[in-house]
Amino acid sequence: MKIRRFVADSFQKAMYMAKRELGQDALIIHTRKFKQGGFLGFFAKPRVEITVAVDEEMLEQNSEPAEPEPGADSNTAPEISAYETQQDEDKPSAVGEQFAAASDNVPIPLPDAGDETPAQPILEELQLVKEMVAEMNCKLNSNNRLQSYPRHLQQMYNSLVNHRVEEKLAVEIINRVRLSLSQQEQLLEPERAREMCLQIIVSMIRKPWPIELNQGRPRVVAMVGPTGVGKTTTIAKLAANFALLEKKQVGLVTLDTYRIAAVEQLRTYAEIIGIPLEVAFRARELGEALHKLRHRDLILLDTAGRNPRDQRQISELGEFIQVSKPDEVMLVLNTNTHTSDLLDIYRRFNVIKIDKVIFTKVDESEYHGQILNVLYNTRTNLAYITNGQNVPDDIEVPDPIHLAQLILEEGRDNA
Template sequence: MKIKKFVARDYQTAIKLAKEEMGMDAIILHSRPIKRNALFSRFMPNQVEITVAIDDTIQVSSDLTRKIPLPKTEIEPAFKPPLKENRIKEPELIEEIKRMNLLMSEMRSKLYEVELMRGLSEQVQLFYNALIRNNVNHQLALQIATSVESRLPRDYKVDNKWTMEVCLHTLREYLQDVSPIELVNQGQATLVFLVGPTGVGKTTTIAKLAANMTLLEGKKAALITLDTYRISAADQLRTFAEITGIPISVVFSPVEFMEALAKYKDLDIVFVDTAGRSPYNQEQLEELKQYVEIARPDETILVLSVTTDTNELIAIFNRFEPVGIDKVIFTKIDETFSYGQILNAIYEIKKPIAYITNGQSVPDDIEVPDALNLARLLLGKEEIL
């Protein structure tokens, strides 16, 4: 047995050298990259080393070797591909398998969906299609449609109006109860926090709520802003407060916050405006949680924009949940054509909707949603039945 090492700049060259010198029957026992220290590696290219063996006790005439070459496949497996390449191929393969699995499960659920769809009456299929067009998650839409179907009489055909009533009624059940702010504490201010990601409309919504409560309902409201991150942030609410005569405190610390709370404790309602928090900034969320824990608000409302997609809405809720979310407000209803994401999100997060806002105008563009109207909104603007 003859064993020899070959060094070259890559495996192919090393193998070529080995074959030339040791012949086609040579087998590779070992291969490795040669590590150089950092200093050398700057000046010299990386190299590889292969250890090759040949059993030279068996005499094979060079003529014979040439005439009957060994099938390539018999030699190749002995030449191990470089380790790094192997590692790259493995994740690729795993990714591919994952992708295939996903595809398979998508196909399976699609088939299941088609199967269930077949059992639906024509009217309910139209209802189902309207939900899908309006962005309602497929599985949820199918669940709702199946539930509508089970409520319709089987033996005779019902008219479209009746079916539509059942559809809307069923949709309403899937939307949680609507629950606007309640002034709970007799003789003590109800404390309401509005929290949420940046730019969703927290400050604007507080202005709308405070203006409506003060001007329309004759309640005594005050504003506290914890949004002191940006220079101009507090000005937005301060200007509004000046115009409406609603008192405001801009606080910079928990101590100042406690003082402001004490100052307004005899009013009807105190709104706390918070800085928009990135749902992915843990530190900001912790700070927000601290303020909520100090104040123990009656209601903490998460403000969400309907321009956000379902998965993101749910992710945002999950991040804010530890702060203690009681209700949600959906803003920017006027900025989208499909509203399915409201239903999708509510179905997952299971919190009541307090308000929806539908424009930038203060104080008009806010309403306590009527569940039936919301259900209609979910079906889009076209007539379906």
């Protein structure tokens, strides 16, 4: 696979150049808008970069020069301000889209810079609309393209989408499968395509990263998240596993003093496991609590469930996090939540810098695509998944292959 970048002053011009260079079958795998040049942040020109992948076989077939655009010759062809070529198999890409017809649009000529005619804002708006239409065309084309793929690739796409993998991500996965197989393999080897698809999902999930203890000082881990997602139960599971199975010295601190029952909930677990629990009402007490537990191997910090939409609550949580300076902050997410909400929760909690995520209540969720969507979109590592109410059993460091199978194969049942 060859990956190339094209930068121009509009999406359309960049697409035109990519199409002329690489042919109709190239895939847009990423688009980005940015500003270039200017002085002290002023007068910078808006630029559009598209990253395009093409099968080397296809590139050879396309070595014939593409038909010139109507009305475009070497004099009228849009200017490319930067052009980069790169061979990079592993580079993560955001959205995989085919763009056969979209680039057929002829760019609207914009007035020269400095031309302050009243028509300029209208022309710019029109240009924007054309770009949006071109993007929508890309999406439509990707769906049309899918229909021309071998049936098992279409089924794979349906499985992913049925399993709540975002459509654009499912398209990207299927396109990556296609690009990594020869045409013959694509047509005749469905099992090979399935294995390739699993491999691609595994690479998107990445290696899970559970708690690793420090040498000579305690590892401090804070759990944060919305209300009722399972923070306290997850802490109890981790504490029991580290203390009873791995024979480590564990200590608990709770900052959740909003509800009496919350302290009692954790105290009950601490007593059963036989480990100390400190309660901190204010930042000063948090410092004292951590000092008391300084000889422990692991200190787990429980926090009150926070409404991600309440900035005051989030910044109050941030103050506690600043005082305790944990080695890692884990965002606990309920798997049974829509991707858009999960991403919103992540974005709002990430004000306090999230290091890893934990997905709880996997047992209650029929679908698992949300896990992939969040991990891929946020590029955050998964630490654990929990799959039941039993302490300490219902927690595990997920096996990415098993997770990928759940995402692909349970979806297939529903296809």
